[in-house]
Amino acid sequence: MIYLDNAATTQRKPPQVAEAVAAAMNTLGNSARGAHRGALDAAHTIFAAREKLAALFGCPRADHVVFTGNVTEALNIALFGLAEEGDRVVSTVLEHNSVLRPLYCLEAERGIDLHLAGADRQGRLDYGELERLIRPGTRLVVCTHASNLTGNVTDVRRISQMAHENGALLVVDAAQTAGTRPVNMDDLGADVLCFTGHKGLMGPQGTGGMCIRPGVEIRPLKYGGTGVQTYLPQQPPQYPVRLEAGTLNGHGIAGLSAAVDWLKETGLERIHERETLLTRRFYEGVRRIPGVTVYGDFTGDHAAIVSLNIGSRDSGEVADDLAQDYGIAVRAGAHCAPRMHEALGTKEQGAVRFSFSWFTAEEEIDAAIAAVEQLASE
Numbered sequence: 001m002i003y004l005d006n007a008a009t010t011q012r013k014p015p016q017v018a019e020a021v022a023a024a025m026n027t028l029g030n031s032a033r034g035a036h037r038g039a040l041d042a043a044h045t046i047f048a049a050r051e052k053l054a055a056l057f058g059c060p061r062a063d064h065v066v067f068t069g070n071v072t073e074a075l076n077i078a079l080f081g082l083a084e085e086g087d088r089v090v091s092t093v094l095e096h097n098s099v100l101r102p103l104y105c106l107e108a109e110r111g112i113d114l115h116l117a118g119a120d121r122q123g124r125l126d127y128g129e130l131e132r133l134i135r136p137g138t139r140l141v142v143c144t145h146a147s148n149l150t151g152n153v154t155d156v157r158r159i160s161q162m163a164h165e166n167g168a169l170l171v172v173d174a175a176q177t178a179g180t181r182p183v184n185m186d187d188l189g190a191d192v193l194c195f196t197g198h199k200g201l202m203g204p205q206g207t208g209g210m211c212i213r214p215g216v217e218i219r220p221l222k223y224g225g226t227g228v229q230t231y232l233p234q235q236p237p238q239y240p241v242r243l244e245a246g247t248l249n250g251h252g253i254a255g256l257s258a259a260v261d262w263l264k265e266t267g268l269e270r271i272h273e274r275e276t277l278l279t280r281r282f283y284e285g286v287r288r289i290p291g292v293t294v295y296g297d298f299t300g301d302h303a304a305i306v307s308l309n310i311g312s313r314d315s316g317e318v319a320d321d322l323a324q325d326y327g328i329a330v331r332a333g334a335h336c337a338p339r340m341h342e343a344l345g346t347k348e349q350g351a352v353r354f355s356f357s358w359f360t361a362e363e364e365i366d367a368a369i370a371a372v373e374q375l376a377s378e
């Protein structure tokens with residue numbers, strides 16, 4: 001199988017990731033739940049991972065790296081923990097349902113004043129509309145770093161300036177960029193950076209988290225055991241335990257820690273350069289094929305994603321043909337990005353998404369181009 005669905009999850013991981021998970025399964029106890037060797041080893045492993053991720057993302061304090069099960073959980077914690085009754089919240093149509101559904105829920109249950117900036121037919125964010133929507137009194141601005149459908153990278157620094165000039169906090173969804181390029185909280189101007197472990201970070205599924213700028217106070221979404229301050233009736237107020245009720249995925253975090261080591265050794269700039277070359281190779285190969293429509297703006301910075309359609313064919317049928325006849329794994333349909341599909345005019349047809357990683361071979365790119373060309377000629 002030629003695996004080109006890395007925007008959903010990376011299937012090919014550095015070998016040391018699985019090795020670290022296996023070792024942790026057989027040695028780690030429960031962090032902060034004892035003073036024996038297994039519990040202490042778990043605590044050391046998890047703290048080391050916090051330190052590595054803080055360095056990776058430019059988070060000023062390792063104790064402000066909070067672990068979650070995935071980026072969806074991190075975004076829910078951030079949004080429900082920051083938005084108050086009646087707050088003005090601004091986001092975009094580029095967002096994944098991990099952002100949209102919590103915001104819709106907050107709109108219904110807390111009466112937040114929600115506004116979404118639009119995009120054009122190439123999926124490019126309307127920064128002028130966004131600037132008009134972000135005005136004094138805005139509480140939160142939420143944006144993706146890169147669209148999971150078009151791969152368009154947003155100018156987060158520009159959005160940060162709009163937000164902070166108007167007294168708003170900026171929450172960034174880095175699901176599609178973390179691990180694939182340098183992502184620094186300070187450079188982006190992010191107050192909260194949410195990430196997942198199983199995509200570009202090359203870690204196991206069931207890992208993710210958030211980096212929180214010191215001074216940003218997020219209310220807990222979950223309440224329960226932390227292993228510390230047991231007699232306190234409230235959730236402990238200090239980070240990270242205030243947002244980490246219950247046993248952490250120590251085994252997965254051990255794998256994520258090993259993945260971060262691999263990323264550092266390989267080099268994020270090298271990874272970004274390679275993924276950009278692979279993306280450009282595929283894009284140039286398919287964009288001139290008669291009957292093929294490619295979505296997104298490829299004139300600037302771009303994630304390792306190319307989405308397309310072949311004529312009026314249903315995207316799901318095309319993906320099935322690619323899998324069954326050519327052994328190529330892709331993602332078709334709506335990609336949990338309903339407003340982006342509406343902007344592109346692909347709500348009914350969906351789109352076929354090809355997404356690449358460091359481990360994708362040039363020969364696999366060429367095989368996918370040939371498959372698209374063959375399907376388009378039929």
